[in-house]
Amino acid sequence: MAPSPTTTTSQLHLMQKGGPFEFAQVPKPAPAPDQILVRQHATAINGLDLKQRDTGLFIPRWPHVLGIEGAGIVEAVGSDVRDFKPGDEVMACLAGRARGEDWGGSYQEHVNVPIDFFVAKKPKNISFEEAASLPIGYVTAVCAILDGLKIPLPFLPQTANSRHVPSSVLILGGSSATGAAALQLLRLGYPSLPIYATSSPGNFARLRSLGATQVFDYRSPSIVADIRAHQTPGSKGIDMIADFVSAGASQTDICEVLDPAGSKIYAALVTGVPVPVRDGVTHVEVDGWSIVDMQGGKSILPALTGLVEQGKYKLPVSVKVAGHGLEQIPKVMDEVLNLSGEKLVVKL
Ligand SMILES: NC(=O)c1ccc[n+]([C@@H]2O[C@H](COP(=O)([O-])OP(=O)(O)OC[C@H]3O[C@@H](n4cnc5c(N)ncnc54)[C@H](OP(=O)(O)O)[C@@H]3O)[C@@H](O)[C@H]2O)c1
Known part of the structure; x- marks a missing residue:
């Protein structure tokens, strides 16, 4: 039957x-x-x-x-x-x-x-x-920040395992679902942190509204010089990079924007495309599944509900x-x- x-x-x-x-x-x-x-x-x-x-x-x-x-x-x-x-x-x-x-x-x-x-x-x-x-982009972005960049997010207190606060961050793939999630999470956690991002020009305004200090066109042949020229007086470069789209596989000189005296962390989301980084740069692979091994990992996705309801987290x-x-x-x-x-x- x-x-x-x-x-x-x-x-x-x-x-x-x-x-x-x-x-x-x-x-x-x-x-x-x-x-x-x-x-x-x-x-x-x-x-x-x-x-x-x-x-x-x-x-x-x-x-x-x-x-x-x-x-x-x-x-x-x-x-x-x-x-x-x-x-x-x-x-x-x-x-x-x-x-x-x-x-x-x-x-x-x-x-x-x-x-x-x-x-x-x-x-x-x-x-x-x-x-x-929302869930995949948010969880993956949290993993990139906590596990990749080793930066704490103050609004996720159960996950705090580091006290390191960066002097600046560059997000490659700022208009991707994961990159835009990371951008606004970093802005929420660090209101005055210089956060730079790359995207197509059509997404510049949206990324600025999510908290980007400055956005750069990743197709510009002068992108490395453009980012370096934008540094604040006294800064010798970017402290750390988070790459959500394996941008470094084609933009192979992107590590030249890093401050030689900075953290020099390059956190790259696992996409199936390997990203080589130059000697002296710490390459960290990022995967959203790592919440299962993370201190306070069970608190991460439930926190998203309140962040959205309080208007602190928008659709990336x-x-x-x-x-x-x-x-x-x-x-x-x-x-x-x-x-x-x-x-x-x-x-x-
Ligand atoms: N391992 C994991 O846990 C995990 C989790 C989630 C996603 N992923 C992987 O991560 C990647 C991103 O996923 P997603 O869903 O966030 O992507 P998505 O939302 O589909 O992002 C695509 C956007 O990335 C931007 N982009 C492409 N190449 C770029 C470059 N060289 N520089 C800067 N921006 C570039 C383009 O932005 P414009 O439109 O502005 O040109 C494009 O529209 C995918 O490969 C996905 O499979 C892995």
């Missing part, structure tokens, strides 16, 4: 490397004791999803459910869960499947998510579509809603490649 509709749910399956996608009706999963079951209302589409579709990266078996972040309503909770109840609106990093774990994948209607680290209440003042665009990039339903995803996902200052989201 066919199962009743209420006991099943829809998934979008990637059948093999390169596609095709197929729809599947599967039994609705029960949450493990430490998980909640979320009926999703929106999924973001990220660049990683396209990389996984095209290369099979991080996919241990087929078929596979792609997607690393989303937002929705809690439908059921595991036996050990106390902080969430059915009906709660939540946003989550759903990157478990991209890490070979047996949960997550946001291209499905119902998804299980462990409550530690990866899920938080949806801020009341934003939509499901906006909430679905605006949201482009590209239709409704799992069937839209294969049709629209390549739009990610042409976005600037936007994140693609599909309603579910």
Whole structure:
């Protein structure tokens, strides 16, 4: 006998490397004791999803459910869960499947998510579509600042493991979702810190509104000289760099903006493209998954809810809603490649 509709749910399956996608009706999963079951209302589409579709990266078996972040309503909770109840609106990093774990994948209607680290209440003042665009960029940016640059964020007191305060920071890829998140987190933590960023000129105004001291065009042939010329009197260069887009792989002289007497940290987000740095510069690889090993890591995503509700954290990039339903995803996902200052989201 066919199962009743209420006991099943829809998934979008990637059948093999390169596609095709197929729809599947599967039994609705029960949450493990430490998980909640979320009926999703929106999924973001990220660049990683396209990389996984095209290369099979991080996919241990087929078929596979792609997607690393989303937002929705809690439908059921595991036996050990106390902080969430059915009906709660939540946003989550759903990157478990991209890490070979047996949960997550946001291209499905119902998804299980462990409550530690990866899920938080949806801020009341934003939509499901906006909430679905936030978790990965925010968590990755926090990891870049705390773990990569080794700078404390005063509004995340449980994570404090360093007292180092930089004299200036350069963000490469300031208009990426992760870079723009890092920019405003640094500005929130350090109101007078010189924070420089790179982007296309069309994003300069937005990055200044998020707190950038000055923004530079990464396509300018004189970018290194431009950044050096902008230094305040007495400064011998930038203290540290955070690279969110592997910009240093093509801009190989970018380390020349560093102050020889400064921290000389180059924190590079893991994107699949290696970034060489010159001798004497400390290269630190950054990965959003490192919250699971971080002091106070469980406090990081829940803090985002209050930051957004208090108006302290804005959408790093605006949201482009590209239709409704799992069937839209294969049709629209390549739009990610042409976005600037936007994140693609599909309603579910
Ligand atoms: N390891 C992890 O945990 C993790 C987590 C999240 C993301 N990632 C990876 O990190 C990368 C960024 O992700 P994202 O979602 O933040 O990206 P995104 O929002 O898609 O950012 C794309 C933007 O980056 C900017 N950009 C591209 N090349 C640049 C360059 N050479 N210099 C400066 N800016 C440049 C462009 O800005 P303009 O439009 O202004 O030209 C482009 O629009 C991706 O490769 C993603 O897969 C890794």
